[in-house]
């Protein structure tokens with residue numbers, strides 16, 4: 757009996773580990789969480805954007821929930837919506853936010869989500885998906901919507917403000933979508 761239980765536990769751990777690798781391979785983005793300092797930079801930039809008290813704030817790829825928890829604490833009347841495709845981080849984010857009634861965590865691909873009601877959006881992804889994320893924002897966000905990108909910026913857009921420890925590669929940038937778009 758104990759042997760069977762060990763095999764089941766080991767299989768579950770292996771399946772979860774493999775699912776992390778699989779979704780990292782599919783998206784090209786690891787589930788690396790924001791640290792406290794990075795999250796506070798994102799919060800500071802969102803504050804600078806002067807959001808409505810009941811703002812709807814999306815985190816594209818909310819991972820284990822670190823950033824949505826920090827944002828929920830900083831904006832006590834806002835609705836925070838995290839979207840995560842990878843099952844293990846998704847369930848952990850759900851668990852971590854279970855007592856935060858204003859936080860919703862949805863499992864899915866953010867490219868397929870409706871973001872048209874966003875008052876602000878955040879993302880901490882990788883270099884490769886940023887052009888596709890920019891196109892998503894072009895079609896979904898209202899003009900002037902604040903967007904905070906952590907570490908990986910939108911190359912053809914000019915940030916309105918930045919925060920971070922220069923040289924450490926963890927800077928956050930605030931954009932008012934899509935006012936900083938460079939002419940091509």
Ligand SMILES: C[S@@+](CC[C@H](N)C(=O)[O-])C[C@H]1O[C@@H](n2cnc3c(N)ncnc32)[C@H](O)[C@@H]1O
Nearest residue numbers: 783785787788789790817818819823841865866
């Ligand atoms: C670097 S983590 C950031 C987590 C969180 N935003 C934070 O700052 O703590 C990026 C997350 O985005 C998720 N992701 C990448 N592409 C995605 C997509 N198309 N739809 C949903 N989630 C995605 C990954 O699975 C990963 O967990």
